[in-house]
Amino acid sequence: MEKWFFGEFGGRFVPETLVHPLEELEEAYEYYRNDPEFQEELKLYLTTYAGRPTPLTYAARLSRELGGARIYLKREDLNHTGSHKLNNTLGQVLLAKKMGKKRVIAETGAGQHGVATATACALLGLECQVYMGAVDVERQKLNVFRMQVLGAQVIPVYSGSQTLKDAINEALRDWVRNVDTTHYVIGSVVGPHPYPTMVRDFQSVIGREAKEQFLEREGRLPDYVIACVGGGSNAIGIFSAFLPYGDVRLVGVEAGGLGLETGKHAASIGRGRKGVLHGSMSLLLQDEFGQIQETHSIAAGLDYPGVGPEHAFLAKTGRAQYVTATDEEAQEAFCLLARTEGIIPALESAHALAYAVKIAPSLPREATVLVCLSGRGDKDVEVVMRSLAKEA
Amino acid sequence: MDPLREALEKKKRKLFVPYLTFGYPDVSSFCTLLRICEEEGADAVEVGIPHSDPVADGPVIQTTSFAALKQGVTPPLVVEVMAGVSLSIPLIAMTYGNIVLQYGVGRFARDFREVGFRGLIVADFPLEAWDFLKEAQGLLSRILLASVTSPLERVRRIAEVSEGFVYLVSGKGVTGKTEVDFSALKERVACIRRHTSALVLPGFGIHNPRQAATLAEYTDGVIVGSALLEYIIRNRDTATWMEGFAALVRSYRRALDGAA
Numbered sequence: 085m086e087k088w089f090f091g092e093f094g095g096r097f098v099p100e101t102l103v104h105p106l107e108e109l110e111e112a113y114e115y116y117r118n119d120p121e122f123q124e125e126l127k128l129y130l131t132t133y134a135g136r137p138t139p140l141t142y143a144a145r146l147s148r149e150l151g152g153a154r155i156y157l158k159r160e161d162l163n164h165t166g167s168h169k170l171n172n173t174l175g176q177v178l179l180a181k182k183m184g185k186k187r188v189i190a191e192t193g194a195g196q197h198g199v200a201t202a203t204a205c206a207l208l209g210l211e212c213q214v215y216m217g218a219v220d221v222e223r224q225k226l227n228v229f230r231m232q233v234l235g236a237q238v239i240p241v242y243s244g245s246q247t248l249k250d251a252i253n254e255a256l257r258d259w260v261r262n263v264d265t266t267h268y269v270i271g272s273v274v275g276p277h278p279y280p281t282m283v284r285d286f287q288s289v290i291g292r293e294a295k296e297q298f299l300e301r302e303g304r305l306p307d308y309v310i311a312c313v314g315g316g317s318n319a320i321g322i323f324s325a326f327l328p329y330g331d332v333r334l335v336g337v338e339a340g341g342l343g344l345e346t347g348k349h350a351a352s353i354g355r356g357r358k359g360v361l362h363g364s365m366s367l368l369l370q371d372e373f374g375q376i377q378e379t380h381s382i383a384a385g386l387d388y389p390g391v392g393p394e395h396a397f398l399a400k401t402g403r404a405q406y407v408t409a410t411d412e413e414a415q416e417a418f419c420l421l422a423r424t425e426g427i428i429p430a431l432e433s434a435h436a437l438a439y440a441v442k443i444a445p446s447l448p449r450e451a452t453v454l455v456c457l458s459g460r461g462d463k464d465v466e467v468v469m470r471s472l473a474k475e476a
Numbered sequence: 477m478d479p480l481r482e483a484l485e486k487k488k489r490k491l492f493v494p495y496l497t498f499g500y501p502d503v504s505s506f507c508t509l510l511r512i513c514e515e516e517g518a519d520a521v522e523v524g525i526p527h528s529d530p531v532a533d534g535p536v537i538q539t540t541s542f543a544a545l546k547q548g549v550t551p552p553l554v555v556e557v558m559a560g561v562s563l564s565i566p567l568i569a570m571t572y573g574n575i576v577l578q579y580g581v582g583r584f585a586r587d588f589r590e591v592g593f594r595g596l597i598v599a600d601f602p603l604e605a606w607d608f609l610k611e612a613q614g615l616l617s618r619i620l621l622a623s624v625t626s627p628l629e630r631v632r633r634i635a636e637v638s639e640g641f642v643y644l645v646s647g648k649g650v651t652g653k654t655e656v657d658f659s660a661l662k663e664r665v666a667c668i669r670r671h672t673s674a675l676v677l678p679g680f681g682i683h684n685p686r687q688a689a690t691l692a693e694y695t696d697g698v699i700v701g702s703a704l705l706e707y708i709i710r711n712r713d714t715a716t717w718m719e720g721f722a723a724l725v726r727s728y729r730r731a732l733d734g735a736a
């Protein structure tokens with residue numbers, strides 16, 4: 085059972101009906117993880133289809149404007165479908181196909197993971213259904229349509245708070261009913277074992293590439309690696325390659341929403357308490373009785389009351405540091421990057437950038453900061469437009 | 477032998493265990509429903525302590541759970557209310573792990589035992605996860621779920637360590653929405669009978685007395701939740717819904733007595 089945990093976090097807290105399917109999944113994953121043929125096939129999709137490796141960009145004008153450390157961007161926004169999410173869905177859908185599953189289900193909040201899953205299913209010829217909170221269906225109409233165009237069925241979830249956590253609940257219920265035919269593609273490093281480990285492995289391609297690219301460019305490792313943390317998959321993906329190097333400071337940026345003091349945020353590590361949700365022990369935003377609380381972030385992809393167990397562990401051991409950026413700081417970073425570099429980042433990624441913007445000016449010129457630009461911001465321009473109009 | 481098991485065996489009949497969500501439709505009606513269950517021949521009652529994220533539950537228990545939470549149901553309230561209710565049948569708490577963890581496992585077990593609870597079912601904690609609930613040991617019987625997807629070897633292990641009875645999930649699905657898988661169920665009952673002397677009660681998706689009687693032919697009784705709660709949801713605006721509920725409980729009792 086020890087390999088199910090990262091220290092005191094992780095595990096497999098699921099209804100009995102899912103225990104055996106999770107064992108089968110773990111076994112299949114262990115097998116294909118070590119199967120050169122599977123790895124070759126996945127690599128082929130990642131290169132010839134997704135467009136990997138994604139570039140490492142030196143943000144010259146941004147760095148100059150901030151007047152301190154040199155900032156580099158790992159460009160997951162240039163991955164097919166516009167975010168890092170596809171790295172994971174290609175891996176999991178390929179695995180599902182090898183396992184003989186005919187049908188794939190997923191949850192989605194903003195729709196990025198739903199789109200990435202629908203894409204991988206279209207590519208590999210599997211049936212795809214995506215659960216999405218009714219509130220999110222309304223907020224993210226464009227992504228709903230994208231999924232439908234890709235041949236997936238989007239199922240609105242009306243229970244609970246009708247957002248991401250409820251979509252995960254409903255996907256888990258579906259999986260309980262249909263375990264024989266169906267694989268559940270979880271979209272982040274959350275859920276019961278083996279998901280946090282498996283999703284990390286599929287996302288670790290970000291870190292492997294970034295480390296090599298950075299070494300080639302700078303001849304050394306970065307001083308800081310910064311990534312946003314919703315469930316934590318892009319962050320673990322880029323951190324994983326730098327974990328062994330104690331000099332590299334790893335920083336995860338959670339959604340500070342309207343400010344931690346307002347209670348309207350999604351800072352599960354910053355303000356959460358240990359508890360169990362969606363199959364693992366981690367840090368959660370919950371009330372004193374263990375009921376899960378509603379969260380807020382301008383970035384739908386960060387709007388989740390839990391966090392991957394490995395992040396809870398890295399926070400506890402101090403290997404990584406977790407901070408927050410508010411909605412406003414993220415929006416400012418969003419506009420700043422667009423203006424200085426011609427890149428419109430996803431609002432999620434703008435949280436990571438906001439922290440880089442905060443620390444860069446006080447760092448020396450020799451210092452380097454690597455930011456994971458997890459996705460592109462096309463999906464967010466409307467939200468930012470409305471929000472800026474409100475301020476004006 | 478553990479006290480819950482003993483109390484159930486003493487009944488010497490097919491067991492009927494209704495499930496009710498605490499505080500649904502409201503706290504005082506819930507207390508009346510408990511009394512009705514006792515009077516109409518229930519052998520124990522499972523009391524659902526609601527959670528905001530009930531992943532093992534279908535639409536009916538989701539509805540009753542959210543309604544109860546909206547009315548301010550909390551574990552301390554359950555203890556407070558139940559302290560004033562005295563029943564001749566044991567109560568079994570059914571909830572999710574995080575509710576117990578946040579209350580404090582030892583404290584939960586002591587407080588709930590004090591007010592009439594004898595068993596604990598945690599829908600999202602399989603066998604291995606009970607390492608986190610050790611402090612409840614000796615206070616509340618650890619009732620484990622086995623499922624039609626559990627391999628026989630695992631079913632055997634679960635039956636060997638489950639206290640009170642084995643809760644056999646009767647099909648692939650969540651509460652209320654499950655098609656009973658008779659052949660997989662029979663195979664698992666046979667496995668439990670072969671290796672242990674545990675009591676076996678199927679639950680999930682049992683929705684009429686006839687079906688209950690059929691299942692009770694080769695098990696020790698049944699657990700019925702969503703079917704009872706759905707009746708309440710549909711009829712609680714009528715003047716006679718409590719009588720109707722009593723008649724429904726009675727009909728399960730009679731069907732099970734007929735199957736004995």
Ligand SMILES: Cc1ncc(COP(=O)(O)O)c(C=O)c1O
Pocket residue numbers: 167168193194195196197271272273312313314315316317318319384385386430432433458459460
């Ligand atoms: C672009 C982008 N970045 C980050 C996230 C947050 O997820 P994670 O923390 O798993 O990387 C999302 C989620 O939808 C996203 O779309």
